[in-house]
Amino acid sequence: MKRISALLLLLTSLTFTPSHAQQAIWDKAATTSPEINADGTVTFRLVAPCAKEVEITGDFLPTEKVMTPKGEITVRKKAYMERNDAGTWEYTTPFAVEPELYLYNFIVDSLKINDPSNAYRIRDTASSYNIFMTPGERTSLYRVADVPHGSVSKVWYPSATTGTSRRMTVYTPAGYEAPENAGKRYPVLYLLHGMGGDENAWNELGRASQILDNLIAAGKAEPMIVVMPNGNIAMDAAPGENSQGFTIPTTALPHTMDGAYEKAFPEIVTFTDSIYRTVPEKNSRAIAGLSMGGFHSLHTSKLYPDLFGYIGLFSAAIKPRALTYPEVYDDMAAKLKAQFINQPELYWIAIGDTDFLYNDNVAFRKQLDDLGLPYTYRESSGGHCWANWRLYLSEFLPLLFKP
């Protein structure tokens, strides 16, 4: 009885106390949002009695073509939310939402905000989005399932190029640390992010560790180490987790796509081989990336033709942004030919049919064709987006390191 009184007293003091006076205490959400309905539609809600107009924008909504002075462009539709008498705004999709991980925001009287009822947010460069996931076959790979889980580590490597420590994310497969596997060695995939991303991106928006856990557990991918370095050579780690403190994240970084990172890439491989139980051989190494990371994969793999046996270009940029180290990009045809003298096990190019880099990829494939260099091509629907990059990773992993 005495214990129960003490408990009630504790709970009472928690309830009375504003969240900032006593931390680790929480605000209760005023409503449920989003709610995934049994028929596959999704309902969003916002309690905002004083608002005049509330819209929702997100990548679950269709796009439309709009004319501008500079020509026709594709924009994402917004939807208006409807206010009920109590001041809660609501929107239900008029369609069942396809299985996927989506991003969204509310716009309240022209101010873009996060959904305060949804604790799950993702930072992408300087923007913050709420996220939600709809169930289905595709997204079953993106969930934390009841399978053995790999470890995910943030590790700093010494960079002779920058003279600093730089951070990378490393996935080691389930069982890697187990004493009975102490003598086992693993192949390595180097998995690279895009512009605006960092060493966290593939594991957060990309769901890399979930996809790896689930494919490996199903016997569809080989157990492997996955190294996700930071491709922004002017940063030592992700924004907010680096020595620059809480500075505003930006894509306007120096030395991006100028050759510096590709040139320095072997120091990442050397460090990985020194710290992890890798198979330090070309055909036990893959490199792949999205957008700028596809660009880095393309140029690094041809600059060091004996390093990687598997190459994956996901919605890859092809052309450099600057030329601090022109030797990285010069003589593209000669470098590609040299890379293909010892034919890679796999050279995999994937892009969406509405991607803004589509034509660059057509031209790059034509160059490979003209040189007689073989590759595998995967064209999906859609554009330059995480839905495609998660899909490409899910399809690429099973092609790697087959015994």
Place this chain on the structure above:
Amino acid sequence: MKRISALLLLLTSLTFTPSHAQQAIWDKAATTSPEINADGTVTFRLVAPCAKEVEITGDFLPTEKVMTPKGEITVRKKAYMERNDAGTWEYTTPFAVEPELYLYNFIVDSLKINDPSNAYRIRDTASSYNIFMTPGERTSLYRVADVPHGSVSKVWYPSATTGTSRRMTVYTPAGYEAPENAGKRYPVLYLLHGMGGDENAWNELGRASQILDNLIAAGKAEPMIVVMPNGNIAMDAAPGENSQGFTIPTTALPHTMDGAYEKAFPEIVTFTDSIYRTVPEKNSRAIAGLSMGGFHSLHTSKLYPDLFGYIGLFSAAIKPRALTYPEVYDDMAAKLKAQFINQPELYWIAIGDTDFLYNDNVAFRKQLDDLGLPYTYRESSGGHCWANWRLYLSEFLPLLFKP
């Protein structure tokens, strides 16, 4: 020239494309917020031309006493922001803000939102706060400095108690993975979170890895492994990173502070000793935690009196919330006496003078005094908040594992 045209084209298409149509592209913040001024004041800004009233709330603002039907309570003051002609709202603190890591939100026409100009946010249970840090001696420990960095890993351990895998965060000090240290063994601190927290809390709001890196680099703390498990036994990992998907985070979890977690704690120690190069001895093991984590440290260390040589209670809860396993809490005096037969190297109790658990801690210290059991006491100003918990960790670490 051709390269420059291609680059311009790329940048142009990025600029024209709404963020959701082409992802990994970002919104530019409409203003700078927060801005830490040279005189130590801080300015916050929000572009919201349609808003009628904008307030700011955060733990950098003072508290005040307010009378309610249930008695006097302490609430955090809010401040009104002022609108300029262009529709930007602004607030500058009328005081220099003490060096600390702070949380804040805006309230726009009664809707609590995050600052859209500040990408840095922390989830605490279901709430999302913006964060900022002011410079000074205390916060120099909380920054990513130019010192060797430890690794931070998310690792899953098999729990015989729950029949599932459960996740923990593990800090290994700089050099742990280096081949030249392959034979070196390290002491272990088990560092426990509070109610509403999870295995991410100490490393996010607690800045544990920065504090450890900086103290170890300065020679003020011994290199050690720090294991931060998830103390919510009904969960396998943090919200959004566990098998329950994106469910609403809550503190109303079953089996919290009911004895289940304390009873099962040795399986965490056994796993840690099997996977890491630990010194598997009482005087090379510490256990400490905040609030519920202090409670877990208190009750686990006396339930297993031979396991931990160092104990730290930071703003600790003392009394259980439920009694599924009463044997964990029964005979408190006898268990404490048994624990102190082999005197712990350190029994450290810290609390703030306005903490709502202050009186419980007075009573607990009186119990220890009456039993003649020695402890070290540290009383700080302030309440139940992360500012104190970071401070306590910074003071506790140098006391551990002295050779």
